[in-house]
Amino acid sequence: MRDLHQGSETFLIPGPWDVASARVFESLGFQALATTSGGLAYSLGKLDGEVTLEEKVVHCRALAEATQIPITADLENGYFHHPEGVAETIRRISETGVVGGSIEDWSGEGIYDFNHAVERIEAAVEAARSLDFPFAVIGRCENLLRKQNDMDDTIRRLQAYEAAGVDVLFAPGLRTVEEVKAVVDEINTPLSVVAMSPDLSVAKLAEAGARRVSIGGAMAMAAYAALIEGALEMKKQGTFDWMKKLSSENAIEPLLT
Numbered sequence: 081m082r083d084l085h086q087g088s089e090t091f092l093i094p095g096p097w098d099v100a101s102a103r104v105f106e107s108l109g110f111q112a113l114a115t116t117s118g119g120l121a122y123s124l125g126k127l128d129g130e131v132t133l134e135e136k137v138v139h140c141r142a143l144a145e146a147t148q149i150p151i152t153a154d155l156e157n158g159y160f161h162h163p164e165g166v167a168e169t170i171r172r173i174s175e176t177g178v179v180g181g182s183i184e185d186w187s188g189e190g191i192y193d194f195n196h197a198v199e200r201i202e203a204a205v206e207a208a209r210s211l212d213f214p215f216a217v218i219g220r221c222e223n224l225l226r227k228q229n230d231m232d233d234t235i236r237r238l239q240a241y242e243a244a245g246v247d248v249l250f251a252p253g254l255r256t257v258e259e260v261k262a263v264v265d266e267i268n269t270p271l272s273v274v275a276m277s278p279d280l281s282v283a284k285l286a287e288a289g290a291r292r293v294s295i296g297g298a299m300a301m302a303a304y305a306a307l308i309e310g311a312l313e314m315k316k317q318g319t320f321d322w323m324k325k326l327s328s329e330n331a332i333e334p335l336l337t
Contacts, residue, residue, distance in 0.1 A: 081150035081179045082214050084112055085248055085270045090286035092293050093272075095154075097123050097300040099146045100336065106147045107335035113147070115140065115178075117154040119300030128297070129188060133159040137172055144177025152180030152216060157187055163203035170207040170215070180216030182250055185237065191223050198240045205245040218272060219246035224253025231259070235266045242269045252276075252296065257288045264289030 084091050093112045096102035097119025105113055118128040120139050131139075140153050153173055158166035166183060173181050183204045185197040192200065201219050208215040219241030221234050238249045250272040254260050257280070264271055270291035275282075275298070285293050310322035 081112055081152065081216050082247070084150075085216065085291055090282060090290055090293060092282055093152075094299060095119055095295055095297060096143060097297070097303075099142050100332065101300070101303075102143045102147050102151075104332060104335045106149050110149070112149055113143070113151045114294050115143065115151065115153045116297040116300060117156050118297030122297070122300060122304060129156065131156075133169060133172065137176055140173055140176035140178045150180070151178040152182065152218060153178045155181040155183055157185075157192075158183045158200065158204065161187060161192075163199045166200045167203040167207035170204050170217070171211075174208070174211050174213075174215050179214065180218060180247070182218035182220045182248075184220035184222045186222035186226060191226065191228060194237065194240070197237065198244060201241045201246060202244045209245075216247040217245075218248040218250050219244065220250040220252070222252070224251060226253075231262065235263060238263065238267055242267055248272050248292070250274075257284050260285060260288040260290055 091111055093114045094105050094110055095116035096105055096113050097116055102113055117131060120136070121128045121131050124131065124135065136153065136155070140151070143151055155169055155173060158169045160166055160169060170181060183201060185192045185200070201217070204217050208217045219238065221237040221241070223230060224234055234251050238251060241249060246269060249267055249269050251263060252274045254263065254273055255276050260271070260273055271289065272292045272294060273285050273290040274294045274296045275285070282293050313319055313322055
């Protein structure tokens with residue numbers, strides 16, 4: 081994972097929501113994975129933000145044991161508000177087999193105060209550096225995603241997380257190539273970008289300076305959208321046209337063997 085982030089090429093890191101999706105991504109040749117908090121929550125019949133630390137530990141261990149490629153985990157706000165709890169989360173997750181995790185500055189109700197947000201990231205970095213293997217800490221700024229459209233504050237926070245020693249920076253909510261470039265121009269740490277529009281591409285984001293490109297829970301949502309569409313067709317029309325989309329080309333069995 082460290083080599084991927086420190087390399088010169090932008091890489092795509094999809095988001096599995098269960099063991100099967102993780103193994104499919106691996107079988108298709110992706111080099112690394114990043115768990116999705118929303119995708120995991122949906123698979124448990126919960127809403128994003130309702131997953132517990134214990135459930136995340138079980139999830140991360142299952143994915144790590146089922147695959148051979150490096151995985152980073154979406155750790156939301158670290159499951160604790162105070163820095164000591166965030167550090168403990170890093171230590172707990174590091175025991176599952178994943179090799180990195182993101183800590184965001186969204187409390188669940190609002191953006192953490194700047195100084196408190198930095199202290200939380202510092203605690204995460206300190207915990208990661210105490211481990212006996214490289215564990216990537218991803219400092220995540222949430223304000224753009226939470227409709228607080230302050231690019232100056234986004235850059236200020238990312239620079240502070242960079243100074244705290246994170247391995248990767250992440251600001252979900254960057255929606256254009258121009259916004260990505262504006263951030264890259266102000267930092268020196270690799271930037272992770274989530275693709276939030278079909279108008280974007282890995283090539284465009286790479287040109288803007290993004291080091292890795294994730295998809296968050298979008299593919300999990302696409303899978304559930306297909307489920308809902310097929311289920312509604314059966315219920316309302318009594319037909320099975322959705323089966324026409326199935327073929328040997330999209331069979332899952334070969335990818336799980």
